[in-house]
Structure formats: structure tokens, C-alpha cells
Amino acid sequence: MNSIQITSAGKVSLIDIDMPDLRPDEILVKIKYVGFCGSDLNTFLGRNLMAKSPVIPGHEIGAEIEAIGSDVPEGLFHRGMSVTVNPYTSCGKCSSCRKLRPNACRDNQTLGVQRDGAMSEYLAVPWQKVIAADGISTRDCALIEPMSVGFHAVDRGAINDVDTVMVIGCGMIGVGAIVRASLRGATVIAVDLDDEKLALAKELGAKYTINSSTEDVHKVLERLTCGAGPDAVIEAVGSPATYVMAVNEVAFCGRVICIGYAKADVTFQTKLFVQKELDIRGSRNAMPEDFNAVIRYLRNADCPVDKLITRIINPDEACDALEKWASAPGKVFRILVKF
Numbered sequence: 410m411n412s413i414q415i416t417s418a419g420k421v422s423l424i425d426i427d428m429p430d431l432r433p434d435e436i437l438v439k440i441k442y443v444g445f446c447g448s449d450l451n452t453f454l455g456r457n458l459m460a461k462s463p464v465i466p467g468h469e470i471g472a473e474i475e476a477i478g479s480d481v482p483e484g485l486f487h488r489g490m491s492v493t494v495n496p497y498t499s500c501g502k503c504s505s506c507r508k509l510r511p512n513a514c515r516d517n518q519t520l521g522v523q524r525d526g527a528m529s530e531y532l533a534v535p536w537q538k539v540i541a542a543d544g545i546s547t548r549d550c551a552l553i554e555p556m557s558v559g560f561h562a563v564d565r566g567a568i569n570d571v572d573t574v575m576v577i578g579c580g581m582i583g584v585g586a587i588v589r590a591s592l593r594g595a596t597v598i599a600v601d602l603d604d605e606k607l608a609l610a611k612e613l614g615a616k617y618t619i620n621s622s623t624e625d626v627h628k629v630l631e632r633l634t635c636g637a638g639p640d641a642v643i644e645a646v647g648s649p650a651t652y653v654m655a656v657n658e659v660a661f662c663g664r665v666i667c668i669g670y671a672k673a674d675v676t677f678q679t680k681l682f683v684q685k686e687l688d689i690r691g692s693r694n695a696m697p698e699d700f701n702a703v704i705r706y707l708r709n710a711d712c713p714v715d716k717l718i719t720r721i722i723n724p725d726e727a728c729d730a731l732e733k734w735a736s737a738p739g740k741v742f743r744i745l746v747k748f
Contacts (some may be wrong), residue, residue, distance in 0.1 A: 414464065436534060441550075444469030444551045444743045447580070467526035467528035468522070473491055475727070477540075496519050504519070523700025570595060576643045578645035597616055601621070612713060642663065643666045676727075
């Protein structure tokens with residue numbers, strides 16, 4: 410079967426691999442769409458230190474069930490069902506797993522990063538990792554995982570209806586955070602460099618937007634929050650500048666929720682950690698309930714899904730798409746590969 414493989418920095422190949430064997434406790438899914446994630450772009454650029462090489466990328470999955478193993482409980486799934494896949498592993502033994510937070514498993518291996526991913530025609534996965542999404546197209550199923558990461562960050566920040574929340578970065582993960590914070594009744598301030606992304610953020614629930622390339626973020630926040638600063642800041646970019654912004658601008662006794670991986674060391678005024686008595690929380694991957702919350706949202710809300718998909722490509726266009734994304738990263742929400 411056809412698969413996409415990132416063979417080394419800047420190089421992508423179409424390869425032919427064997428069909429996966431179906432074990433009794435697995436489900437065979439026919440891949441329809443897979444999203445390119447920022448981690449895939451970093452793998453392509455040679456910047457993803459967690460990725461094995463070479464690697465078949467892809468963990469944002471829209472698929473339908475092709476076959477069901479003999480040991481899979483009856484009644485949960487059926488052939489032809491639209492599904493996505495929880496792409497993370499958990500060991501069940503580390504401190505994260507023992508605290509019922511398998512999304513942060515010490516030994517996690519995400520599809521397309523530490524192990525080969527989903528950019529193939531078929532994938533066999535344990536049935537416990539298959540998430541039913543009846544009523545959602547396989548195309549839109551490929552958006553569930555990245556949105557769930559943003560949903561999880563809002564949960565980590567314990568965001569509620571009395572909070573003012575600043576979300577830095579309006580890519581797919583930031584969009585997920587904006588949606589869930591808005592659903593919880595929070596006042597959302599979206600920050601980005603791109604006016605098109607900020608316009609979409611407003612459509613998805615942000616009350617205010619700030620273009621950090623043309624506006625003074627601090628001065629605008631002073632006005633919007635009467636000088637207090639936002640109660641919570643969700644960092645969804647992963648740059649030293651946005652990490653510093655989050656700590657500097659969050660309110661006293663506020664929460665900073667960190668999603669992005671900064672590629673360089675970050676220098677903080679650490680006195681602010683103490684002076685403000687901040688809660689600084691990491692947010693990694695997503696829990697099953699976050700996936701289910703996104704599915705409910707996509708089923709019940711009038712989400713402008715088409716605006717979240719920048720481009721749909723065929724497998725043989727993968728290298729060209731990644732090169733163009735690398736040259737203009739701020740202009741991309743999601744690139745989907747159609748199998």
C-alpha cells in the first residue's frame with residue numbers, strides 16, 4: 410500500500426509497504442484524510458528532536474472502519490463508521506498514568522513522531538484507540554485531534570465563565586482553545602500576527618482580537634482588562650517571545666497554560682512567578698473526554714470547518730506542500746492529505 414515517508418530533512422518519498430495484519434483486538438481503518446501537523450513540518454525541517462528517522466508522519470486522522478478483530482467488543486463499532494484515532498500510547502506504570510493522566514505518559518509514543526504514523530492507505534490500531542464519530546465526515550474527523558489539544562489546554566487552565574482568557578496563536582490548536590473557552594463562557598482575547606486568522610478567531614468565539622505585529626499588546630490589554638491583565642493566558646505558539654508575553658501580561662494570581670514547544674531557551678523575569686503567585690501549567694496532547702467534546706461541538710455547532718482547511722492534497726504533493734508551508738507558516742491552518 411502507498412505511504413508517505415519523511416526520509417530526512419527536506420526529503421519526502423512515496424513508498425510501498427505491506428498491508429497491516431489485523432490482530433484480534435484491533436480495528437483496521439481505511440485512511441481517508443490525514444492532517445499535516447506542526448510537528449510534521451518540524452520533522453520535515455529536521456527540527457523535531459523527538460521524531461524517529463525515517464518516519465511515516467501523521468496523527469490527525471479521518472478514517473472509516475474496514476474490518477473489526479474477533480476480540481473487539483460487539484456493538485461499539487461497525488464497518489463503514491467514520492472514526493478518528495487517539496494517536497498516543499501510555500505505559501500504565503509511570504507517575505502520569507498512575508494519576509490517570511495518560512496523555513502525559515512519560516513513555517508516550519505518538520503516531521508519526523516516535524513511531525510510524527497514519528499517512529498510509531490503511532492502519533491497524535487497538536480498538537481502545539478508535540474513537541467513533543458517526544455524523545461527522547471523514548474529512549472533518551481529521552480536525553478532531555488538533556482541536557482536542559486546544560480543548561485540553563482550556564481544561565488544564567480550569568477556565569470558566571468569570572475568566573478573561575488570552576490565547577496567543579490562532580492556528581488549529583489555538584482555535585481549539587478559543588472555541589472551548591468561549592463555550593465555557595469566558596471572555597476570549599485572541600492574539601496573532603495574521604488578520605485573516607484573527608477574523609476567524611472572532612467568528613469562533615473570541616470577543617476581542619489583537620494583531621501583535623501592528624498593535625501594542627500591553628496597551629490594548631490594559632484597556633480591555635482595566636489594567637488587571639487576563640486571568641489566564643494560553644500559549645499556543647512556542648516561541649520565546651510569546652512565552653515571555655504570557656508571563657508578563659497575565660494577571661496577578663493568574664494561570665499560564667503552555668502548549669507550544671519553544672525551539673530556543675527562554676529568559677524570564679522569574680520574580681514575576683513569585684510576585685504574581687502564578688500557576689504555570691503544561692498542557693500535553695489530549696484526554697479521551699477532550700476528543701469527545703470536540704466531536705459534540707462539530708456535531709452540534711455551526712463551525713466554519715471549510716475555513717479551517719487551507720488545502721487538500723494528494724500524497725504525491727506532500728513535499729511541495731511542506732516546502733510552501735515552511736516558506737509561509739503564518740498562512741496555514743491545516744493541510745489535509747487525501748488518500
